[in-house]
Amino acid sequence: MAGYSIKDLTKNIQRGVWPYVIMLTHVLVGTILVYLNPRSIIAFLILVTSFFSLYRLNADIRFKFVTGALLALVIMPVLGVRNIFYLEVIFQISVFSALALGLNIVVGFAGLLDLGYVAFYAVGAYLWAFFGSKQYYVLPYAPGTQPANLPFLLPGDMFYLFIFLGIIAAALTGILLGLPVLRVRGDYLAIVTLGFGEVIRVLAANLDKPLNFTNGPQGITPIQRPTMPQAAVDGFNAIFGRLVGHPADVASLYNVMFYLIALVVIIIIVMVTRRLEDSKIGRAWAAVREDETAAIAMGIPLVKMKLAAFAAGASFAGAMGVLLAASRTFISPESFSFMQSIGVLSMVILGGQGSIAGAILGAATVTILNLQILQGLSLYLSQLRQSNAVIPLINFAWKNLSPQLDPAQYQRMFFGLILILMMIFRPEGMIPAQRRKKKLASEAIPVEE
């Protein structure tokens, strides 16, 4: 066994039946653990990471596909209905994955740093929030003064149409913003998009007068959802009721539905993105990203290509915005702050610019960090505070720990750390894009000035 190293081990794992065994074990262990401990974060992490082993291990693509579909479409929703918090987590992961994939086109493919990405998300969200609620009839009233029994403007099933309208509206906004500003250099563009994001947020917060379009800082509620047929509820309970342990109510099935819609959107985005990546447009984006001057010299229409990237990225955010408005039934300007933009950016950077799998991995990591790990730490610390425990050696009682030390409040710090550390130590991200890998390898010899 001399010289048997980790490298050989990883090589052997990728051979024969081993990948299948590992994958199935991972999925099964994860499922059983989450089923038995619906509150454990570790069990949930094991289940979620099984997607990663599906992605990394060598196996028949059909096998991978079936296992992945089973995991995403059956196991996750059922476990999610069992513990509604997981459903929220996987829903948010899928929403942010879609956003990260969209931003990935702008930042990763075309190399345009967009710091106001959630503005497009807001456009989609407010579009459905306006048409899918009573807001149209609230127009003449100041916030909080409207009469109680106003009708809805459109039926909830128009939601499906508005996903497409959201795409169009966000893409148009992207083009309108892009036309004037895409001529400027990259770092200026970053600041302009930042400013644009703030403009949208300020507008959302203040367009409650002279006509009440957005209901100001209070936000719009209630926003309609598409109808959920009773047959779907009964069907779910008939098939999965015993596994879940309690009959699923309409509210949690709505969450399942939005999660599934988000998955469909993600699949479409991934397919579109993969096609775009290797198309003429994709290669033009890569050229623009690597060297603008050379790209112009090669006859690439610079502004047009940048606009295409901007519009494509924006349109996905628009679709997700419509979805968000419907799933939350409430939106307010709070949800579209600069921090959200940076959150999505750090997902892309963490996963790897220009990498599709990376964007999803980044979105999952950051969302789990936000929703579970930071919250879990906060909970743990507050439990420690109530106990009589003492830190050994320095003899510090947990009781005296300041209640201000609440990790869930310090998301910015973690976003910041992710950005700095990734830029310094691994600018290509956790799952580097193929093209970037090549490029960074050729640049490995540092050029001293």
Place this chain on the structure above:
Amino acid sequence: MKKYLKSINLMELLRPIGQLVVFSLGSAAVLSVIVLALAFVLDYTIVGRTLFAQLKVSLFTYTIVNLPQVLIDGLTLGFVYATVALGYTMVYGVLEFINFAHSEIFAIGAFVGVEILIALQGAGILDHSSLFMSYVFLFLAMLAGMAVAGGAAVTMERVAYRPLRNAPRLVPLISAIGVSFFLQDSIRLVESLTTGQFNRIFPTFGNFDNRLVFGKLPMGTTEIPLGIPIKSVIVIIAALLMLIGLNYLVNATKVGKAIRSVAQDRSTASLMGINVNRIIAITFLVGGSLGGAAGLLYALKFTRIDPYVGFYPGLKAFTAAVLGGIGNITGALLGGIVLGMLETFAGAYLSAFTMGAAGSEYKDIFAFGILILVLIFRPNGLLGENVSQKA
């Protein structure tokens, strides 16, 4: 002594004063004329009639009566922006990179200064000190803020930017955004753990809150007092002194020459025996301490600070730097003053000119509108040289 005095180039001391006076008067005059012309025209429309029904004055009178106060406020804000904008412009001039975290340097300066003053007040020193001593304490707090902010800027450069100096353009920018976010929450964490809260109030002491009153202007049935708060005077004078000092440092000293040469061509500068790393660190130190001082001036003027206080002033100062032509020190002064004026004008008159439909809450996005317009029509800024050639 005589020899030393001789080495001070008087022209270099006087030039920025002249420039600042010209810029202030110029932008004040241009904006006043625009606003007055608008008011004159709108007076004959429903806008004028609505205002008349409310206040019993014509829009024109309303505008002209409010003008002196708006100009004073605009100038004060403009000087704060100009001081912050210098930090952006210096770093940009030397490294061609937007130091996104400069707004947090600003916040650090504000927090250090305010914490020192709060501590002094807690010890009962501030309340019993004479007027002279209260100015001394303010000055000391500002010095401390400048020192810590400058140190933070240098550390930041060393940790987060220097390793990335030869990386593609966007890499250090993303790192800077990370630093900005990290610092915001770090300030919050430190403040929360040490004081239990993270919103701080500038303590009241000395005579900073008094106003120098010049008289009253009649407006319809009411009167508008005309005066200038002493703190605005302090802000303007302090900013003026710093701007003169910086101008002298950059244009008339050996270090300044080195900074300018590094900005022009880093590799050639290093061939000439200039320690480029040291000069870049000095640039961050100078820009950072100016930012820190501006932070304390901001806290003095607006009283309330929180860890995220730097975000908007930082963004606007950056806009000011771009407006004036980034990389150009004179441009930063001009941009800062113009932007401060514009914003104050928007805040003061937007509501009256739009019949209350759009009020001062839109003044924040005014700056971004300007930024986009500048970048479309004059990407190199008002005074900028053609920077894109260097890129």
